[in-house]
Amino acid sequence: MAPQVADPAAPHGLLNAKQQHLLDQLQEASEELTGQDLHARLRGTPHGMGLATVYRHLRHLQQRGLVRCRHLPSGEALFAPTERDEHHLTCVDCGSTVVLRSCPMHETHLNPQQLGGYQLLFHTLEFFGLCPGCQERQGSA
Amino acid sequence: MAPQVADPAAPHGLLNAKQQHLLDQLQEASEELTGQDLHARLRGTPHGMGLATVYRHLRHLQQRGLVRCRHLPSGEALFAPTERDEHHLTCVDCGSTVVLRSCPMHETHLNPQQLGGYQLLFHTLEFFGLCPGCQERQGSA
DNA sequence: TCCACGAATGAGTATCGTTCTCATAGGCAT
DNA sequence: ATGCCTATGAGAACGATACTCATTCGTGGA
Numbered sequence: 001m002a003p004q005v006a007d008p009a010a011p012h013g014l015l016n017a018k019q020q021h022l023l024d025q026l027q028e029a030s031e032e033l034t035g036q037d038l039h040a041r042l043r044g045t046p047h048g049m050g051l052a053t054v055y056r057h058l059r060h061l062q063q064r065g066l067v068r069c070r071h072l073p074s075g076e077a078l079f080a081p082t083e084r085d086e087h088h089l090t091c092v093d094c095g096s097t098v099v100l101r102s103c104p105m106h107e108t109h110l111n112p113q114q115l116g117g118y119q120l121l122f123h124t125l126e127f128f129g130l131c132p133g134c135q136e137r138q139g140s141a
Numbered sequence: 142m143a144p145q146v147a148d149p150a151a152p153h154g155l156l157n158a159k160q161q162h163l164l165d166q167l168q169e170a171s172e173e174l175t176g177q178d179l180h181a182r183l184r185g186t187p188h189g190m191g192l193a194t195v196y197r198h199l200r201h202l203q204q205r206g207l208v209r210c211r212h213l214p215s216g217e218a219l220f221a222p223t224e225r226d227e228h229h230l231t232c233v234d235c236g237s238t239v240v241l242r243s244c245p246m247h248e249t250h251l252n253p254q255q256l257g258g259y260q261l262l263f264h265t266l267e268f269f270g271l272c273p274g275c276q277e278r279q280g281s282a
Numbered sequence: 283t284c285c286a287c288g289a290a291t292g293a294g295t296a297t298c299g300t301t302c303t304c305a306t307a308g309g310c311a312t
Numbered sequence: 313a314t315g316c317c318t319a320t321g322a323g324a325a326c327g328a329t330a331c332t333c334a335t336t337c338g339t340g341g342a
Binding site (some may be wrong): 157159190191192193194197215216 | 292294301
């Protein structure tokens with residue numbers, strides 16, 4: 001698998017080795033991962049780390065704007081690298097999800113007054129609706 | 142406890158009296174409320190209801206597209222009526238929030254292919270960044 | 283009017299993802 | 313080596329939400 005020696009110079013200057021491994025995992029994964037997922041994936045590898053550390057670093061990555069998270073109705077948080085500008089359309093009934101390959105916001109900008117001095121890091125955009133199956137099921141009920 | 146007499150004609154045909162009261166509370170409130178907030182606000186009034194019922198109905202309202210929720214980093218869910226098209230800019234560090242009075246998405250539409258047959262109910266849009274205070278604090282640290 | 287049955291309700295409990303605690307390990311400069 | 317600081321992780325604590333299930337309400341039929 002991956003080299004086991006800590007990167008002497010991580011791509012993101014501010015990240016330590018474990019944070020970098022978490023980010024790598026997220027970037028390699030084709031989909032969003034939960035904290036538990038990440039913990040499980042790294043377990044057994046040379047980069048394994050405790051759950052507390054996983055969550056600690058996910059928070060740091062988020063505060064640096066490298067990782068975004070969204071919450072499922074179940075309460076789980078799904079993490080993804082912000083460089084992947086994908087968003088989701090979720091069924092409020094069954095929870096099924098469609099990935100929107102392109103961000104409808106594109107480069108829609110907030111004006112300075114709206115920003116109020118904030119330094120913008122990333123955004124989350126989620127659409128909710130009824131999937132075809134649930135529409136049908138509700139219609140017949 | 143007082144028996145709940147169903148409103149003969151609730152504004153939303155599909156809602157029972159308790160669901161309507163929850164929706165009323167959300168619409169009257171100037172800000173988003175948590176499930177616990179709603180439970181506390183209704184306690185003591187003729188419309189009081191158990192926490193389980195609050196969450197049950199909030200889920201129903203969400204499934205009908207009348208209510209939207211977003212999650213704070215703390216894990217709490219904040220509910221607001223979807224008719225109020227307000228979104229937020231939140232500091233990833235201190236959690237302070239700015240309300241965006243106008244939705245930057247306006248009427249940006251998803252094309253039918255993106256929708257994949259889903260019936261769109263509402264969306265959530267959140268921006269994350271660093272507030273002026275945290276920028277300064279991090280800069281000096 | 284009375285009865286029966288399904289839906290709604292809520293008090294308490296269970297669940298489970300996330301955060302916290304705190305003792306220990308690892309670096310690093312002295 | 314010695315002390316100091318940060319990072320780490322095991323386990324417990326926490327807290328919001330979902331579930332259980334006995335009870336109540338509402339409604340329609342007899």
